[in-house]
Amino acid sequence: MSKILWKPKSVRSTNMYQFINYVNESNGTSFVSYDELYKWSINNASDFWSNMWSFSDFIYSKNYTQVVDDINKMPGAKWFSGSRLNFSENLLRFKDDQIAVQFKGEDLSVRTLSYNELYRDVEILASAFRKNGLKKGDRVVGFLPNIPETIIAMLATASIGAIWSSCSPDFGIKGVLDRFKQINPKFLISTNGYRYNGKSFDLTNKLNGILGELPSLEQVIIIPFIDDISKSSIKNGTCNYDDFIDRNNFDSLVFEQLPFDHPLYIMYSSGTTGLPKSIVHSAGGTLIQHLKELILHVDLDREDSIFYFTTCGWMMWNWLVSSLAVGSTIVLYEGSPFYPNSSSLWKLAEELNITVFGTSAKFIAACQEAKVTPKKNHNLNKMRVILSTGSPLVEENYDYIYKNVKNDVILSSISGGTDLISCFALGNPMLPVYRGEIQCRGLGMAVESYDINGQFNLNQKGELVCKIAFPSMPIYFWNDENGDKYHQAYFSTYPNIWHHGDYILINNHGGIIIYGRSDATLNPGGVRIGTAEIYRVVDNFSEVSDSLVVSQDWGEDERIILFIKLAKDRIISDELINNIKSIIKKSCSPRHVPAKILEIDDIPYTISGKKVEIAVKKIINGEKINNKDALANPQSLDLYRNIKELQ
Numbered sequence: 001m002s003k004i005l006w007k008p009k010s011v012r013s014t015n016m017y018q019f020i021n022y023v024n025e026s027n028g029t030s031f032v033s034y035d036e037l038y039k040w041s042i043n044n045a046s047d048f049w050s051n052m053w054s055f056s057d058f059i060y061s062k063n064y065t066q067v068v069d070d071i072n073k074m075p076g077a078k079w080f081s082g083s084r085l086n087f088s089e090n091l092l093r094f095k096d097d098q099i100a101v102q103f104k105g106e107d108l109s110v111r112t113l114s115y116n117e118l119y120r121d122v123e124i125l126a127s128a129f130r131k132n133g134l135k136k137g138d139r140v141v142g143f144l145p146n147i148p149e150t151i152i153a154m155l156a157t158a159s160i161g162a163i164w165s166s167c168s169p170d171f172g173i174k175g176v177l178d179r180f181k182q183i184n185p186k187f188l189i190s191t192n193g194y195r196y197n198g199k200s201f202d203l204t205n206k207l208n209g210i211l212g213e214l215p216s217l218e219q220v221i222i223i224p225f226i227d228d229i230s231k232s233s234i235k236n237g238t239c240n241y242d243d244f245i246d247r248n249n250f251d252s253l254v255f256e257q258l259p260f261d262h263p264l265y266i267m268y269s270s271g272t273t274g275l276p277k278s279i280v281h282s283a284g285g286t287l288i289q290h291l292k293e294l295i296l297h298v299d300l301d302r303e304d305s306i307f308y309f310t311t312c313g314w315m316m317w318n319w320l321v322s323s324l325a326v327g328s329t330i331v332l333y334e335g336s337p338f339y340p341n342s343s344s345l346w347k348l349a350e351e352l353n354i355t356v357f358g359t360s361a362k363f364i365a366a367c368q369e370a371k372v373t374p375k376k377n378h379n380l381n382k383m384r385v386i387l388s389t390g391s392p393l394v395e396e397n398y399d400y401i402y403k404n405v406k407n408d409v410i411l412s413s414i415s416g417g418t419d420l421i422s423c424f425a426l427g428n429p430m431l432p433v434y435r436g437e438i439q440c441r442g443l444g445m446a447v448e449s450y451d452i453n454g455q456f457n458l459n460q461k462g463e464l465v466c467k468i469a470f471p472s473m474p475i476y477f478w479n480d481e482n483g484d485k486y487h488q489a490y491f492s493t494y495p496n497i498w499h500h501g502d503y504i505l506i507n508n509h510g511g512i513i514i515y516g517r518s519d520a521t522l523n524p525g526g527v528r529i530g531t532a533e534i535y536r537v538v539d540n541f542s543e544v545s546d547s548l549v550v551s552q553d554w555g556e557d558e559r560i561i562l563f564i565k566l567a568k569d570r571i572i573s574d575e576l577i578n579n580i581k582s583i584i585k586k587s588c589s590p591r592h593v594p595a596k597i598l599e600i601d602d603i604p605y606t607i608s609g610k611k612v613e614i615a616v617k618k619i620i621n622g623e624k625i626n627n628k629d630a631l632a633n634p635q636s637l638d639l640y641r642n643i644k645e646l647q
Contacts, residue, residue, distance in 0.1 A: 002395075002511070005402050006410060006433040014429040016296045022055050023048075034430050034440065035510060041443040045071045045468055048444050049288065053080070056291040056325075059093055060085040061257040068469065074496050075486060077469035079260055080284055086255035087264050087283035088122065088159040091324040095119050098302070099329045101148050102352055106195045106335035110352070113148055115327075118155075119253070121148075126156040127250035129187070132219055136161035136256060139183045139266070142312060143167055143176060143190040143203070143210065146334045149223050149241070150312050151321055153189050158264055158283065161256040162186075165266040168311035169194045169201070170607060173209040175629025179268050182278045183478050184216035189241075192234075193226035197336040202229050211238075219244075260284030261475050267315060267418045270606050270630050277485060278478035281421045282471075289422040289472035290322035292443060297426040298356060298385060298412070300326045307331035308358030308387070309345060314608040315418045316358065316389065337363055346374035346405075353382045360390035360609045361397060361413075368400040369545060369567075375404050385410045385427065390609045392514045392532040394539060395436035413438045415502070415514055419490070422472045424464065424500065425512045437511035444470055447512075449504045454494060461505045461530065463518055466498040473498075503530045520613035522551045522560050527591050531613060534562065534594075537587050538580060543570045546603045549594065550617040552646060559595035561620065561646065565603055572599045598645055602636035616640050 011017045020031050023040070027047060031037050041048035046067040053064075065082035094100070094115040101113040113121070134140065140157040144150045144166060157164045165183060167176050169191065180188075188211070193202045211220060211234075220238040264283035268276040294300045306323050307330070310316040323330050331352055337345050337359075349357050367374075374380060386401060386409055393413040401411050412427020415438060424447045425438040433439060441447045449462030456462070477486045493499040503518040515521075515530020522529040531549050538547045546565040551558040562580070566572060577597045585593050604612040607630060615625050619640045628634035 002434040002436055004432045005398060005435055006408070008430055008432070011430045015299050015301065016428065016430050019051075019055055019296055023051055026051055026054075034428060038441060038443060038510070042446045042468065045444060045446075049079075049471065052288060052292050052444070056288070056295060058085065058288070059090045064260070071468050072496065074469050074491065074498060075473060075483070077473070079282075079471045081260070083260045083284065084257040085260065085284060085287075086159060086161075086257060087287055088155045089255035090287055091155060091322065092119050092122060092253075093325065094327045098327070100324060101151065101330055101332060102305070103148050103332045103334070104348060104352070105145075105147070105333070106198065106339050111148065115324075118148075118152070118324075121152045122155045122159065123253035124245050124247055124250045125152055126159045126253055128245045129156055129160060129162070130251065132187075132244075134160055134162055134187060136258070137263075138162045138187070139165060139185040140187040140189070141165045141167075141180050141183070141185040143169055143171075143188065143207070144223075144312055145169055145191060145194040145225065146310065146312055146317065146332050147191070147223075147225065148332065149189075150317075151324075151332075154321065159253060159255050161258050161262060163263045163266055163280075165268075166312045166317075168313035168607060169203055169206070170196070170311070170632070171313065172629040172634070173206055176206070176210050177213050178629065179276055179278070180210070180214060182275075183266055185214065186216060187219045187221065188214070188217055189221045189223065191223045191225035192229045195226070195335055197339050200226050200229070202226070204229065204234055207234050258283060263475060265318060265421065266478060267318075267421060269418060270608075270610070276630065277489060279419060279474045280476050280478055282475045285471035285473065285475070286318070286421055287322065287325065289420075289470070290319055291325060293319075293423055293426060294323055294326055297414075297423075297428055297442065298387070299429040300328055300356065302327035304355045305329040305331060305353055305382075306356040306358070307333070307349065307352075307354045309333060309337055309360065309363060310358075311607065315421050318421060320358070338366070342367060342370045342372045343374065343377060346372070346378045346380070349374075349380060349383060350378040355382050356385045356387065357383055358387035358389075361388050361393045362390060362605075362609045364388060364393065364397045364400065365539065368397065368404075373404045375406060380406050383409060385412055387412050387414055387427070389414045389416075389423075391611065392516065392535075393436075394532065394536040396536070396540060398433075398435045415512070417500070419474065419500070420470070420472050424466065425504075425514075431510075434509075434511050437507070437513055440510050441506070441512065447506070449506050450494065459505065459507055461503060461515060461528065463493070464500040464502040464504045465494060466500065503528070517613065520550065520617065522549070522558070524551070524558055524560055524591055529560075529588075529592055533588055534560075534584060534592055537584050538562065538564065540583075541576075541580060543567055543576055544580075548600070548603045548611055548613060548616060550613050550620065552617070552620050554595070560593070562594035562597045563600040563603070563616075563640075564597060565600055596645055598643065600639055602633060602639060604634075604636040605632045606630055607632045612637075620646050
């Protein structure tokens, strides 16, 4: 059994404990543990989601007549039939002087918005939207950095019943068009530029390239975020944000009352090997799932200040913004996490008294490599939760957090994805944190790991599946009239069972270990190996700053290829290669040992910070990659072509 790194001192004060009591009083049960609650939430799913609706104080104009028509119908289960509500109304329920948003950008002072100010700003923009013809079902797209106006624009859009979609400004023109052209947006909102790593980036050329290819646009609104960049060179038809709105003459905010499954967001798959899938999420499904995760699994309340390092092109932005429905303060940061130095975000946490600090496994690993010691240099007494997602958090990352950041903190690795705009596996304030493990499966999520025969066994690696429907399943894919793409994405492997594409293990006490994407799973000699198993070993070598492991077709089998990016001033040698192979063999098995270990200058990542294993696998197997614009460093893929050692 893994080592326990943190234990709850008291569970009675947690929202999860209060929810257990609420369930007991409402249903005549006598649960005392999370395990009991979890099993009930699966076996009595309709009752669970009904209790979640009432416990989270959903705001609605019309109550539901039925929680779910068929919990076993995937896709197609109908949730909370008959209800009418508005997503924005739920997020704007507080209209007081408490701080709703704190924003910090590179070299900028902190900007704050109270809940009252946020409500008014949404009211002003929504009024301008309506006066300019925005209606229910229209699409509004944001090409925006992580600034308060992005939240304001989303909430104004949703208040009308229009649909929001966004890309961060570091996307290339093709990457943006691959997404936005699919959905024919009516309005586009952008800044004139953005800052990153101490530099200003002009968006003029990108915008000109984008606007000319979106004939559906009727309004283009520009926020002057960078003072020294003029919008005069942007194509005609644009309007300055302050000219578009009227702060002195606006209509009162009206929240359109809509069905539970009314579309709210259009999200996108990474699109690294083809055109991104346009995934449509419902207002009600997104809201109830986020409230469950934030209130119960994160233990969030009005006293908290929650931060997530994200861009508005990553689903964690949407997840973070839902914290407004809890009444917490959300912290936005725009810029490089390592500007002006590797302690910047930890300094931000100290200055703004952040209690819930969200980031990626990649960021934690980078801090570990840079030997950053926030515990010594910053007062993080207020911080009680650290969240990590994007890729598996390895054991050594856990050690780093508890040794160098804070020893009394819940390190909650969480895992889900854009596909469900939420999580399958989460933290839990009632449970201990085990080294290298996600604490638990999320309530209402019937997650199992299936072997090759479609059987679930504890302590055995397998495919992550979800056996019953849940409210935040996509309602459909855009431009997928027959639902073929939707079915192919999740239900082609196991009929009527969600197949997520992660390779996982669930142990005896309910902890989860993720071994990487199952479509990137290595299979030498017919034995399945998760890429994370190898990363866990390689990441411990000081000579290696980053790595990528893929399989290459070889004869009638496949072989493992490990690419390593060396740390500064280090060189590859036979000794290093042999040491890596030896430790992998000792720590894992002989089958894990790479056939080739090759030096590479760069490792490809998506803009959201995920290693791009599949694209590299295709390249070294002689297949073409047509879409690079979803990558943070697209030029890196060229490094993997025609490598003589792989011929």
